[in-house]
Amino acid sequence: MTGTDDSTPPGDIETARRLLGRRNLVFVGLMGAGKSAVGRLVAQGLNIPFVDSDHEIERVSRMSVPELFQAYGEPEFRALEARVIKRLLKTGPRVLSTGGGAFINEETRALVLRSGFSVWLKADLDVLWERVSKRDSRPLLKTENPRATLSKLLDIRYPIYAAADLTVQSRDVPKEAIAAEVIASLAAHARATKAQEQEKLA
Ligand SMILES: Nc1ncnc2c1ncn2[C@@H]1O[C@H](COP(=O)(O)OP(=O)(O)OP(=O)(O)O)[C@@H](O)[C@H]1O
Ligand SMILES: O=C(O)C1=C[C@@H](O)[C@@H](O)[C@H](O)C1
Numbered sequence: 603m604t605g606t607d608d609s610t611p612p613g614d615i616e617t618a619r620r621l622l623g624r625r626n627l628v629f630v631g632l633m634g635a636g637k638s639a640v641g642r643l644v645a646q647g648l649n650i651p652f653v654d655s656d657h658e659i660e661r662v663s664r665m666s667v668p669e670l671f672q673a674y675g676e677p678e679f680r681a682l683e684a685r686v687i688k689r690l691l692k693t694g695p696r697v698l699s700t701g702g703g704a705f706i707n708e709e710t711r712a713l714v715l716r717s718g719f720s721v722w723l724k725a726d727l728d729v730l731w732e733r734v735s736k737r738d739s740r741p742l743l744k745t746e747n748p749r750a751t752l753s754k755l756l757d758i759r760y761p762i763y764a765a766a767d768l769t770v771q772s773r774d775v776p777k778e779a780i781a782a783e784v785i786a787s788l789a790a791h792a793r794a795t796k797a798q799e800q801e802k803l804a
């Protein structure tokens with residue numbers, strides 16, 4: 603199991619790993635974009651560990667995300683999320699898939715930008731809705747019109763996610779294909795950055 607659709611050239615894996623160095627590859631984006639699903643595959647493809655901030659929050663609190671929202675409210679959840687991500691960012695390289703709201707926190711965003719390499723998995727409302735409507739595990743969508751709520755979050759958050767180092771479009775194709783695109787994009791980014799640096803020196 604390579605995590606991608608097997609089309610990834612070994613050179614791309616090496617180049618992507620070199621780009622990261624000891625940094626974490628941090629997935630950001632809205633609920634349903636595929637941060638957890640694709641992140642796990644990219645970690646397998648790069649042969650580095652995978653961590654998911656929502657899962658880590660659930661592990662340390664011994665409560666589910668909906669239970670945390672219900673018992674303590676969103677502000678407490680956000681404070682815990684920021685603490686957990688700060689800790690997770692100290693060890694690398696690994697793939698860190700964050701919860702949808704994590705990168706919206708200014709301090710977390712600054713930390714991710716400073717100490718990690720961030721990828722925004724961007725998806726259209728229809729794709730997101732198709733995925734999140736299958737499960738009711740997202741407390742922010744427990745509203746009268748969850749699709750409209752998701753649309754509003756998209757409007758508010760997309761300009762913020764855009765600060766990520768790289769954007770990859772998450773579409774209605776198998777997650778293995780998106781994982782392969784992420785690795786190819788990382789390698790392309792590394793090569794472009796290197797070319798720019800060499801041009802500056804010339
Ligand atoms: N490219 C894809 N093709 C098909 N299904 C996908 C794809 N990416 C993700 N999915 C599915 O969509 C659902 C949501 O994906 P996932 O949980 O990875 O989203 P997320 O970005 O981590 O969301 P959250 O912010 O809520 O944690 C999952 O059931 C996952 O298997
Ligand atoms: O987009 C969000 O704000 C959230 C996304 C999920 O990953 C969870 O972290 C939680 O449901 C909140």
Ligand SMILES: [Mg+2]
Nearest residue numbers: 637638656700
């Ligand atoms: Mg997730």
